Amino acid sequence: MIVRILGEGQLTLQQSALDELNKLDDELMAAVRDGEEAKFRSAMDALLARVRELGEPLPVEEIKPSDFILPSADSSLDEVRDLLSSDGLIPG
Amino acid sequence: MADGVMKRMSLIFKSKANKALDKYEDPRETLDYAYQKQLENMTQLRRSLADVATARKRIELQIKQVQQDSDKREQQARRALEMGREDLARDALTRRAEVQQQIASLTPQHENLVKQEENLTRAVKNAQAKVDAFRTQKETIKANYTAAQAQTRIAETLTGISEEMGDVGMAIQRAQDKTAQLQARADAMTELTATGALDDPLAQLTTGDDIDAELNRLSSGTGVDSELERMKLELAGGSTKQLEAGASGVAKPGAIQDAEEVKEGDSK
Numbered sequence: 001m002i003v004r005i006l007g008e009g010q011l012t013l014q015q016s017a018l019d020e021l022n023k024l025d026d027e028l029m030a031a032v033r034d035g036e037e038a039k040f041r042s043a044m045d046a047l048l049a050r051v052r053e054l055g056e057p058l059p060v061e062e063i064k065p066s067d068f069i070l071p072s073a074d075s076s077l078d079e080v081r082d083l084l085s086s087d088g089l090i091p092g
Numbered sequence: 093m094a095d096g097v098m099k100r101m102s103l104i105f106k107s108k109a110n111k112a113l114d115k116y117e118d119p120r121e122t123l124d125y126a127y128q129k130q131l132e133n134m135t136q137l138r139r140s141l142a143d144v145a146t147a148r149k150r151i152e153l154q155i156k157q158v159q160q161d162s163d164k165r166e167q168q169a170r171r172a173l174e175m176g177r178e179d180l181a182r183d184a185l186t187r188r189a190e191v192q193q194q195i196a197s198l199t200p201q202h203e204n205l206v207k208q209e210e211n212l213t214r215a216v217k218n219a220q221a222k223v224d225a226f227r228t229q230k231e232t233i234k235a236n237y238t239a240a241q242a243q244t245r246i247a248e249t250l251t252g253i254s255e256e257m258g259d260v261g262m263a264i265q266r267a268q269d270k271t272a273q274l275q276a277r278a279d280a281m282t283e284l285t286a287t288g289a290l291d292d293p294l295a296q297l298t299t300g301d302d303i304d305a306e307l308n309r310l311s312s313g314t315g316v317d318s319e320l321e322r323m324k325l326e327l328a329g330g331s332t333k334q335l336e337a338g339a340s341g342v343a344k345p346g347a348i349q350d351a352e353e354v355k356e357g358d359s360k
């Protein structure tokens with residue numbers, strides 16, 4: 001499967017990593033929903049770190065859709081909430 | 093799973109690409125349109141990089157000016173102490189502390205911009221590689237076009253490239269927000285300086301300020317004193333009389349030295 005981290009690029013991961021990533025993602029989603037800044041930050045960092053650790057960067061010449069997309073590492077809680085609530089914020 | 097951040101975001105991008113695909117009867121046109129958009133994105137991306145570089149240079153200049161101001165305050169304090177004016181030295185050091193605070197607030201801004209610039213430089217490089225790859229890929233797809241087969245591949249390519257453009261678009265937006273913030277702050281500073289609400293470090297450097305004025309007044313005062321002593325000496329007709337005058341408390345020891353120097357100068 002292919003995961004994109006906005007601002008960093010795409011990575012290929014084994015399908016077997018999905019369960020673990022989903023767990024981390026659930027924590028992230030909960031933090032966004034609850035608006036808890038500290039929880040959000042640590043959940044984001046944990047998820048991104050794991051994706052980077054398990055993933056192999058996709059060659060830049062490859063143009064493929066991602067199965068999953070993650071916000072850029074320096075996104076704030078508000079930015080992520082905006083990203084999820086309205087697609088108007090994503091240019092292009 | 094559909095509730096997670098990762099999945100939601102990818103669905104948002106997919107729906108964007110699908111909307112674009114729906115706009116054209118022939119999906120191949122979508123590819124050309126996306127390519128045009130990508131070229132526009134590249135131009136914007138390069139412009140953003142230039143803006144960030146300019147902002148970074150501006151802050152570097154500001155830091156340099158403020159640093160010079162800080163050094164100047166230190167010299168002032170030293171000079172004032174030499175003249176026995178602790179009050180002026182304290183004044184100069186107080187202002188130096190204020191200036192140091194400015195440096196402390198500018199430094200993280202500078203670091204932030206350096207990081208932005210690095211990110212954008214990488215983004216430009218990657219985006220250019222993608223543009224080149226996309227140009228080739230879309231021509232291949234168009235050349236081998238059979239509606240039934242191509243539809244899926246076009247949809248995939250388009251989603252991939254629209255993700256890429258969304259990514260680049262956000263990098264641009266982020267850089268623009270950052271430079272706009274800094275610009276607003278710089279403008280506000282200029283305005284405050286113009287109305288006299290803030291000290292302008294640069295103006296102080298070029299024209300001097302009240303501490304300088306006071307120190308200069310003191311220095312020129314010393315000059316006047318020594319000149320007076322020299323004149324007294326001349327009128328009295330010798331240095332022995334002057335020593336007597338010194339003993340009576342009129343002249344300072346420094347004044348004698350000054351007078352001797354003047355005499356040496358005269359003999360040349």
